[in-house]
Amino acid sequence: MASIVVLVGDDHADLPDALTLLPHALDLRTELPDDLPPSTDLVLVDAREDAAAGRDLCVHARAHADQPILLMVGASTLAVLQRTWGFDDFIVDRAAAAEFDARVRLLATSSPSANLLSQGPIVIDEDAYTVTAGGRPLNLTYTEFELLKHLVSHPGRVLSREHLLSQVWGYDYYGGTRTVDVHIRRLRAKLAPEHDGHITTVRNVGYRFTATRES
Numbered sequence: 001m002a003s004i005v006v007l008v009g010d011d012h013a014d015l016p017d018a019l020t021l022l023p024h025a026l027d028l029r030t031e032l033p034d035d036l037p038p039s040t041d042l043v044l045v046d047a048r049e050d051a052a053a054g055r056d057l058c059v060h061a062r063a064h065a066d067q068p069i070l071l072m073v074g075a076s077t078l079a080v081l082q083r084t085w086g087f088d089d090f091i092v093d094r095a096a097a098a099e100f101d102a103r104v105r106l107l108a109t110s111s112p113s114a115n116l117l118s119q120g121p122i123v124i125d126e127d128a129y130t131v132t133a134g135g136r137p138l139n140l141t142y143t144e145f146e147l148l149k150h151l152v153s154h155p156g157r158v159l160s161r162e163h164l165l166s167q168v169w170g171y172d173y174y175g176g177t178r179t180v181d182v183h184i185r186r187l188r189a190k191l192a193p194e195h196d197g198h199i200t201t202v203r204n205v206g207y208r209f210t211a212t213r214e215s
Contacts, residue, residue: 002041002108005029005067007057015046018097019072024104032061041108042067048074048093055085059135062086063121068107086135119152120211121195133195140190143168147183151199151209160206180206 003025006015020026032043043061047054054071061069063086071087081090091103115126121134124145131138131148140148147168151159161177169175184207188196200208 001025002104003027003037003039004042004044004104005032005036005040006044006046007032007061008046016072016093016095016100018095019100022097022101022104032057032064036065036067040065040067042070042104044070044072045087046072047077048072051077051080055082058085058087062123062132062135066118070103070107084132084135084137086132117149117152119155119209120198122148122152122198124149124152133191138190140187144183144187144190147180148187151207155209155211158202158205158208162206164206 001023004027006026006028008015008028008030015026015028026044027037027040036043043065045054045058045061047058051073054073054077058069058071068088069086071081071085071090072093073081073090074093078092089103089107091100117124117126123132124130126149129145131140131145147164150164150167161180164180165173165175165177169179184199184201188199191198198210198212200210202208
């Protein structure tokens with residue numbers, strides 16, 4: 001039996017019988033709690049009635065929850081589905097109970113990638129070489145990817161320009177520390193205003209990444 005947090009819209013319809021008749025524990029919420037119960041196996045996002053609201057719930061859940069996300073959609077929602085919403089799998093609401101059970105079981109027992117790095121809204125998949133910020137994929141160069149990965153790997157720690165230069169560019173790099181500033185500026189531009197505050201400048205020292213955005 002899986003423990004499932006179900007995120008529903010404010011004016012949600014009843015959940016499908018195929019889901020409610022299964023022996024899973026369902027915890028219905030209109031928004032993601034700050035601290036999910038540690039027993040939570042997965043998050044089910046209901047996007048049947050309002051695709052845009054479902055997308056927003058999904059993106060928020062991806063940024064703040066480590067559990068797998070199952071997106072439940074109606075047939076009319078299929079045409080607008082995008083992987084950038086951040087779900088791990090989806091299911092149509094008319095699916096049979098056996099399909100609901102299989103998808104829940106497979107997601108609930110899946111183990112996260114050992115090379116998945118997550119801090120705040122930033123999720124870095126080293127195997128797939130992808131980065132998302134708040135569920136939105138970022139198009140990074142190799143150096144930008146490695147720089148962000150190193151920052152996210154040391155949350156709260158102030159990293160000097162010299163340290164970043166040696167760890168990201170390598171000890172045999174002969175350029176100056178100014179290149180670090182240039183790449184940080186490019187990273188912040190790609191993170192956009194809603195996420196660029198996670199990388200802060202420590203004057204005369206270097207840079208720090210924090211999971212909580214600083215203004």
